[in-house]
Amino acid sequence: MPTSPGNGPTGPAGATGAAPAGPGPGFDPAQALRLAQETFDIEAAAVLGLKSRTGEAFGRAVQAILAVRGRVVVMGMGKSGHIGRKVAATLASTGTPAMFVHPAEASHGDLGMIKAVDLVLAISNSGEVDEVTSLLPVIKRSGVRLIAMTGNAQSTLARHADIVLDSGVEREACPLQLAPTASTTAQLALGDALAVALLDARGFRSEDFARSHPGGALGRKLLTHLSDVMRTGNAVPRVGPEATFMELMREMSRTGFGAAAIADAGGRLLGIFTDGDLRRLIERGADLRGLSAAAVMHADPLTIREDVLAVEAAELMDQRGLTRLLVVDGAGRLCGAVNSNDLMRAKVI
Template identity: 60%
Template sequence: MYLKDVPRTDPNIDPATLLQLARDVLETEAEAIRQLAPRLGEPFVQACRLLLACRGRVVVLGMGKSGHVGGKIAATLASTGTPAFFVHPGEAGHGDLGMITPQDVVLALSNSGETSEILLILPMIRRLGVSLIAVTGDPASTLARESDVNLDASVEREACPLGLAPTASTTATLALGDALAVALLHTRGFSRDDFSRSHPGGKLGRRLLLHVADVMVKGERMPTVGHAASLAEALLEITRKGLGMTAVVDADGRAVGVFTDGDLRRVLEKVDNVRTVGIAEVMTQGGVRIGPDLLAAEAAQLMERRRINALLVEDSDGRLVGALNMHTLLDAGVI
């Protein structure tokens, strides 16, 4: 069943019909993307070469729905190592054309290949000597013929039953833009560190940018007791510092062990008086350590892998510089 088979005036459309309509749309758009892969060839390689050789910015043009897709493609390129921005073709003809320089590459999107606002500014683009990559649904269109490289994003049909609303065609163009961005990312050797510098905000940025040193508890806030302390003294330190654990240090301030809330539950099953027990008798020898320069996300992975809730942080000389637990990472937005 397709949308054209459903009466538009039916107010009592059933759930099964709604789900089938939605599935038909998804299948239509998925098929449009599947048909792109076999058509990729030398034009795609040429487009990548032009973009890699670009000494300026990639200027993405598109009207209407293609414009919305173009904005996303520009954003994806910019965040994956290919500087790019979107220019509205209508505004370009009224001054914004000055945003394009001879060092740039223009990526123009038009399903018909006959978008008047884009065709109007083509002579000015050519006068600048700018390379032009077109993404069209008609390889015989004016824009396709006038471009240095045309990428064929044509689809057999739109998901819209009228064949009018851009649906499958915009999905195909968007996917083709992602393909360009990923191909360029890989070729440039764009790394996780590069990616993190483009995404400092939100949870993604915190996971990629925050190091253990940025989130660990240190200084006076770090729970520590001496090797000769009693279990009772260790419990007071754990309570005061609120980290659910304490490091146990020797006379030189180096960590020799750790004692956590979990250790306390096990100890209470075996001892009658916490005041008579030394912390050295019940602590976990050594404890799991991590360096301050590692990513905080790696600390989370280490705790999950070892099934523990706290870590001691040591520098390259083996000196205790901090501590953290799962709540520390949760508060920092790492997990």
Template identity: 65%
Template structure:
């Protein structure tokens, strides 16, 4: 059947907004109803998963399958190993992916999905724990399950009460609730989350260290305390960082001279050629250790309103420098 496209001006805008608002109301009410009926089955499901030595194998058909893929991804990224297996493929060989160490989370609003139900006896014979996420407590899926996470909804948000809308929202929310409770029970922290999201903004902030981004070696503008002023300017210009670090024996930091310092001296009309580096330097430059997170260097810059910080080791020896441009290129800030 071909459905002819409607003219853009032919729909009722007020009705559209009313239906949109009604969708939010119906789905919000359904989630609150499910929340009020959370039972010991939720806790027992958590215990099953926490004791699991394998993975949570999520299954579902149609829209429940799409929800299942998202739930599996959320679990996996928050400390609970998980994967999605398509029920239709499971009965044609993919069931071999499921081991005795796994827990199966099967999702079906009706609990009567043929593709799921055909593999339920096999799972029972294998002795694999089965958790059902369904809207019907008396369904075939629920009867076979060891635990039932009931996601019953009174109606779909669809005006025809046909398209999976409220029911899939309920499934998604139940999956999120399970993932959140599990990550808390496991003591899962930001650093753990970053390790599974190394390409994201949080991963960059929590995994990237100053030593990964800093300038070092010959790229550092450094001079001795007795260096002539023009020699220091040449070093600053050659390295292009907007400052020169004054170091003593063994590269121990003694001070810093910046572009801003140069401007202020010029404004005074001072004869700059007579100065030595130690006479114009600041003796307390901002510094961080090379083993701290790059985001900590960004915090130091923000707090002290500077664009660069020096990087030192435990003996206060100069090992590098990092500026805001380095942090922006790495997308830390």
């Protein structure tokens, strides 16, 4: 098979390197399942082990972060770096300004991103990663506080840190004791614990979370007001109480809302007539030609205020088994209408 210099056999489309090995003749599904279950046990034990080792240093770390006037700068190499990115993202989304800086890039200019008002959270299981330890003298000279998250309390990183969080584990889930597995799970759990303690200390609410996630489903539910999605103006089907039955039908057909509001000249809502009401009248054999809107409407219909969240309208409709609601302003005047299709288009439901 042809080869490329310095690489393995060439693969499809010019790719190089050996093809991934498939299941060997000794593959045992039962063994795979046993290893999976053992991994769960080892990683669960690693997380539970944090409980007994997480003490007053954790409280001091939370206090130090709360006092930061700048940002929490998270660092880590390799798998710890991947965990660090997630920890920084979780902190940022729960009220603690944070960012991730890659240690290797920091030594080539990115260290300028760290200011004296910041705090560094360095993550390393061994505490001896060169890319991290080489930055410690500069960080300390800059007067930046340093929190170490490490599994080695005697490491270079731990000795330079102002606060040390013990993320050590008894063993990795990797059978070879090489790949970071249980140790990265412990780091992730400890980072989540910091974020949870911080958001509680800051009085962080679901509305605050939504503001940092405006594009997500939670953001839409917690930030979208009914006034943002309801029909207004000419799109609201409405007639006066003296309107004829045919005028009422034309208004319902014009808007396709499946109902029409009956309101007086001042906008005061008097009642509602729905397509369900129409079916019931037809089933009773009523003579519809001489009826007025006032004669067929349901008086004092259920309404909702325009200043509530759109999700509240969805919840009310669900509770009452309705597909539409009329919307009123603070003075009780008709100002809008909304149905389940409107809420679905807005991705509120």
